[in-house]
Amino acid sequence: MIEASDLTVERGGKTILRNYSLRLARGRTLAVLGANGVGKTTLINTLIGLIKPRSGLLSIGGQVGFVPQLFEVPFAYSALDIALMGRARHLGLFGAPGKRDYEVVRHYFHMLGIEHFEPQVFNSLSGGQRQLVMIAQALASECELLVLDEPCAALDYKNQDKVLGLLEHLRETHDMTIVFSTHMPQHAVEIASDVLLMTSGNSYVCGPTADALSAKNLSALYDLPIARADFDGLSKHTYAPVFRHDGANFDG
Numbered sequence: 001m002i003e004a005s006d007l008t009v010e011r012g013g014k015t016i017l018r019n020y021s022l023r024l025a026r027g028r029t030l031a032v033l034g035a036n037g038v039g040k041t042t043l044i045n046t047l048i049g050l051i052k053p054r055s056g057l058l059s060i061g062g063q064v065g066f067v068p069q070l071f072e073v074p075f076a077y078s079a080l081d082i083a084l085m086g087r088a089r090h091l092g093l094f095g096a097p098g099k100r101d102y103e104v105v106r107h108y109f110h111m112l113g114i115e116h117f118e119p120q121v122f123n124s125l126s127g128g129q130r131q132l133v134m135i136a137q138a139l140a141s142e143c144e145l146l147v148l149d150e151p152c153a154a155l156d157y158k159n160q161d162k163v164l165g166l167l168e169h170l171r172e173t174h175d176m177t178i179v180f181s182t183h184m185p186q187h188a189v190e191i192a193s194d195v196l197l198m199t200s201g202n203s204y205v206c207g208p209t210a211d212a213l214s215a216k217n218l219s220a221l222y223d224l225p226i227a228r229a230d231f232d233g234l235s236k237h238t239y240a241p242v243f244r245h246d247g248a249n250f251d252g
């Protein structure tokens with residue numbers, strides 16, 4: 001589904017990614033993690049074709065749906081209008097959405113529990129509510145590869161759980177391939193088959209979650225002690241940062 005080799009990507013004359021290679025088979029879910037500014041959005045925008053790499057090869061085998069990080073629109077579109085835009089490539093000659101387009105969008109509004117957003121002005125929704133509408137828009141496009149830039153960043157725990165559940169369901173039932181960036185390692189633990197830990201613009205760890213996602217690798221990634229915690233009786237685990245907040249870094 002995704003084959004990238006030796007990608008080098010520049011922004012504003014600066015090399016952000018150097019020699020990144022990545023392979024993701026259909027039906028896999030990749031979580032992209034790394035510090036602020038390391039290049040996650042740059043990589044994602046390259047994968048969806050918004051940024052052209054300076055060098056390297058990139059091949060994407062399927063229709064791509066995209067959920068951006070923060071989104072505002074210039075006009076007073078309703079949430080329903082915004083989600084219907086995801087149907088653009090399915091629209092007929094005159095470009096007006098038909099019965100099936102409304103059905104598809106409403107199906108995903110229902111799955112996300114956001115039916116009541118339909119008539120509301122998109123820009124008047126909260127950041128998290130807009131994020132849910134944008135997820136519905138991408139799903140309505142009926143894509144094969146779904147790429148999401150921090151899809152849960154503005155969501156409360158319940159909605160994070162809902163979105164994670166939906167992504168897992170889509171992978172299981174539609175064999176969808178999913179790439180998402182996150183600052184929450186727990187989300188990778190829950191639904192990602194693979195992780196890409198972006199240490200810097202030219203070094204990274206990529207592999208199956210069970211091998212590559214460890215307290216040691218996360219501690220190195222965030223330059224902070226990260227501990228693994230196992231939930232008794234649930235056969236689940238999580239990762240938690242050991243915050244220092246000792247003020248030492250602010251001296252002098």
Ligand SMILES: Nc1ncnc2c1ncn2[C@@H]1O[C@H](COP(=O)(O)OP(=O)(O)OP(=O)(O)O)[C@@H](O)[C@H]1O
Pocket residue numbers: 011012013014016034035036037038039040041042043
């Ligand atoms: N349009 C641009 N022009 C110049 N530099 C850019 C541009 N877009 C991004 N950059 C730079 O590229 C680097 C990577 O940015 P990017 O947004 O990909 O990081 P990120 O890992 O997604 O960060 P965050 O976790 O904060 O969202 C940053 O140093 C940023 O300043």
